[in-house]
Amino acid sequence: MTHVLLALAALAYCAASMGYLWYLLGIDPIAARLSAFALGAGLVLHGATLALRASQYGFSPAMDVQDGLSLLAWFLGLAFLLLNGRWRVPILGAFVVPVMLVVTLPALGRPTAGYPLPPALHDAHLWVHVVVAFLGYAAFALASLIGVAYLLQERELKAQRGGSSIWARLPSLELMDRLNERFTLAGFILLSVTIVTGALFAHGIWGQTLSLLEPSELMTLVTWLLYGVLLWGRLQAGWRGRRAAVLTLLGFSVAMLSFIGLSFCPAGRHGGTFE
Amino acid sequence: MIDRLVLLGVSHQSAPLAVRERIARLSEDPTLSLQRLREVPGVSEGMLLSTCNRVELYGAGQPAEKVADGFRQMMASEPDVLPHLYERRGEAALRHLFRVASSLDSMVVGEPQILGQLKQAFQRATASGITGDTLHRAVGRAFAVAKRVRTETAVGRAAVSMVHAAIELSERVFDSLAGKHVLLLGAGEVANLATQRFVAHRVGGIVIANRTLARAQALAQRFAGSGVQVRAISLEEVGEQLVWADLVLSAVAADRLLLTREQLRPKLRSRRYRPLMCIDLAVPRSLDPRLGSLENVFVKDVDDVGQLVSLNIARRSEEAQRAERIVDSEVQIFARVLRGRSVAPVLAALRQRGDQIAREEAQRTLQRIGASLTEEQGRSVEAMAQAIVKKLLHEPTARLRTAAEAQASSVLADAAGELFGLAVPAESLEAFPEGSPDGSPEGSRDQPPEDED
Numbered sequence A: 001m002t003h004v005l006l007a008l009a010a011l012a013y014c015a016a017s018m019g020y021l022w023y024l025l026g027i028d029p030i031a032a033r034l035s036a037f038a039l040g041a042g043l044v045l046h047g048a049t050l051a052l053r054a055s056q057y058g059f060s061p062a063m064d065v066q067d068g069l070s071l072l073a074w075f076l077g078l079a080f081l082l083l084n085g086r087w088r089v090p091i092l093g094a095f096v097v098p099v100m101l102v103v104t105l106p107a108l109g110r111p112t113a114g115y116p117l118p119p120a121l122h123d124a125h126l127w128v129h130v131v132v133a134f135l136g137y138a139a140f141a142l143a144s145l146i147g148v149a150y151l152l153q154e155r156e157l158k159a160q161r162g163g164s165s166i167w168a169r170l171p172s173l174e175l176m177d178r179l180n181e182r183f184t185l186a187g188f189i190l191l192s193v194t195i196v197t198g199a200l201f202a203h204g205i206w207g208q209t210l211s212l213l214e215p216s217e218l219m220t221l222v223t224w225l226l227y228g229v230l231l232w233g234r235l236q237a238g239w240r241g242r243r244a245a246v247l248t249l250l251g252f253s254v255a256m257l258s259f260i261g262l263s264f265c266p267a268g269r270h271g272g273t274f275e
Numbered sequence B: 001m002i003d004r005l006v007l008l009g010v011s012h013q014s015a016p017l018a019v020r021e022r023i024a025r026l027s028e029d030p031t032l033s034l035q036r037l038r039e040v041p042g043v044s045e046g047m048l049l050s051t052c053n054r055v056e057l058y059g060a061g062q063p064a065e066k067v068a069d070g071f072r073q074m075m076a077s078e079p080d081v082l083p084h085l086y087e088r089r090g091e092a093a094l095r096h097l098f099r100v101a102s103s104l105d106s107m108v109v110g111e112p113q114i115l116g117q118l119k120q121a122f123q124r125a126t127a128s129g130i131t132g133d134t135l136h137r138a139v140g141r142a143f144a145v146a147k148r149v150r151t152e153t154a155v156g157r158a159a160v161s162m163v164h165a166a167i168e169l170s171e172r173v174f175d176s177l178a179g180k181h182v183l184l185l186g187a188g189e190v191a192n193l194a195t196q197r198f199v200a201h202r203v204g205g206i207v208i209a210n211r212t213l214a215r216a217q218a219l220a221q222r223f224a225g226s227g228v229q230v231r232a233i234s235l236e237e238v239g240e241q242l243v244w245a246d247l248v249l250s251a252v253a254a255d256r257l258l259l260t261r262e263q264l265r266p267k268l269r270s271r272r273y274r275p276l277m278c279i280d281l282a283v284p285r286s287l288d289p290r291l292g293s294l295e296n297v298f299v300k301d302v303d304d305v306g307q308l309v310s311l312n313i314a315r316r317s318e319e320a321q322r323a324e325r326i327v328d329s330e331v332q333i334f335a336r337v338l339r340g341r342s343v344a345p346v347l348a349a350l351r352q353r354g355d356q357i358a359r360e361e362a363q364r365t366l367q368r369i370g371a372s373l374t375e376e377q378g379r380s381v382e383a384m385a386q387a388i389v390k391k392l393l394h395e396p397t398a399r400l401r402t403a404a405e406a407q408a409s410s411v412l413a414d415a416a417g418e419l420f421g422l423a424v425p426a427e428s429l430e431a432f433p434e435g436s437p438d439g440s441p442e443g444s445r446d447q448p449p450e451d452e453d
Helices: A003-023 A028-056 A065-085 A088-110 A126-158 A173-206 A215-237 A242-264 B016-026 B036-041 B066-072 B077-082 B091-099 B115-128 B131-151 B157-168 B189-200 B212-221 B235-241 B259-267 B287-293 B300-309 B313-342 B345-373 B375-406 B411-419
Strands: B003-013 B044-052 B054-061 B087-091 B181-185 B205-209 B230-234 B247-250 B274-278 B297-301
Touching: A003 A028, A003 A065, A003 A088, A028 A065, A028 A088, A065 A088, A065 A126, A065 A173, A065 A242, A126 A173, A126 A242, A126 B297, A173 A215, A173 B157, A173 B212, A215 A242, A242 B287, B003 B016, B003 B066, B016 B044, B016 B054, B016 B077, B016 B300, B036 B044, B036 B066, B044 B131, B054 B066, B054 B091, B066 B087, B087 B091, B091 B115, B091 B131, B091 B157, B091 B313, B115 B131, B115 B189, B157 B189, B157 B274, B157 B300, B157 B313, B181 B189, B181 B235, B181 B287, B189 B205, B189 B212, B205 B212, B205 B235, B212 B230, B230 B235, B259 B287, B274 B300, B287 B297, B297 B300, B313 B375, B345 B375, B345 B411
Parallel strands: B181 B205, B181 B247, B205 B230, B247 B274, B274 B297
Antiparallel strands: B003 B054, B003 B087, B044 B054
């Protein structure tokens, strides 16, 4: 059941991706509206999948990489709808939705059975930690994708003979830089909350707040520091534009590395057997 | 009549950059007046066109050499420009006038202000009563030609769309120009256009920097009370503006870079790396192309902007060529019409003489044998006399007209007058009854807003 729903959601994302790319190429402005509908439908189906899995396997569905990515994609989609509703930048859909599609796909290619949560993790507070963490990563992901769009527009404007390439249709550098800043800040706050709740949670279970020997936790701190430096630079030293966009991308790469790469480490609190 | 047209002038086209300031000074010289123009020996008509890039004296009179010499003396207050003066007569002067009116001779081809300036120059001359038939016709036609060029080619849209494109390009850096600070280099036609647009966009402030401070002040003054603060500074003070400016637009004729990478670099920190858009509409460049290598600084030159105007360079020169062809054909038509008219009095006299002879001879014949003829037969005799004269004169009149239209000389017309013993008053060769006497040449109704620079 969840597989069928998720497949339909992926199909909707696929349609929305093509629509937004169509729009980016400047072929038809109607494509953006149709894509928004397709994206909305996809998010509803995807949300239903996530809810079903959560009810089957406990509070948090995000217990393996596939589920994690799937949840990330869903939050990313929600964040984009929020962004588009407030700033009217449908063209960024061409950057966001294809990524959502790619990130959702792994969840389709694995057995439906979930991991039974170890009893220690049956805690009502766990979902706060998980949801906040994924919302934070979704915000960073969106900031990074805006950063990519920024770099493309910037390269176009820096070029000595820049003409009428498709990137000219992207939002202004000023707006994209502001959006990048907002979503980075949102992600940073959410990540801070994640770390605090995680520490409290761990203290309750393992009697120890933070273990720097735990690769995932170490990488999370590195990510947090990176984004912290970036935000400090923005506020204090006037870092912005290209520099900020590149740092956002770097920060997100580290975050993804810690999320995907380290989930394959067999032992740890965030993966494997949760011992 | 067209041969009486004389032009002496100096412009950015004929003078090197170093002399252009002299032209601007000359254009403000009070001794260069219509009053003095009237006193030039041999001049019967005159007009003074002066903008900051151009000082031109148009006149009609004879002998042309004397008129040109008189004009030259009027410009002697700036000896530096004298070697760069150009002199045109007759058709060449007419062509130049048409090209100036059509903005083909402008620094930014297609800028619309020159037409308004020409209109004002003509009105001033008309008001002082020193325009006559030659200038009325020539300037009136020049307005019509300019209108044709504007409607039939894309040349007229170039300057306006350059400013528009520059703003469009800036809006890829800034979400909106509202509240942004603009540094404008230059105070000419394009600067004026740009200021209008910036004011319409409600920018946070405009600083106009120009070599001649007074000119920048005059432009700034024009936008006083527009709701946007517009200030004037000299070019030397540009460095101080680099900290707060968001957009630098240059539309100035300069022989060196007015803003270099080395100048801007130390300011970046105090700017807090805010984006800076530099748009260089000047040719040659006035903004350092290496500015673009600085963080968050973007520089675009006239070619980049031109690309956006959807007329690429090839197309733009194509449009200019089309405009030139319009000017060429108009010069020819105008000259031909005038020459055709110069032979008209001879033709009229010839026809009148023929008519008279036919009538007299028919009368004489009828008096002798009229009694034996019926009324109808009498009319036939009259018709025959008319027909013979008409047939006889047909070929010579046709040839006279063609010859006159084809070339300037009036040899044939003079010969005809001589051969047929016609007394054509010399003055009537220049007389044109259809001239517009009220000083409002055709095509002057829909001129752009009056703008002087």
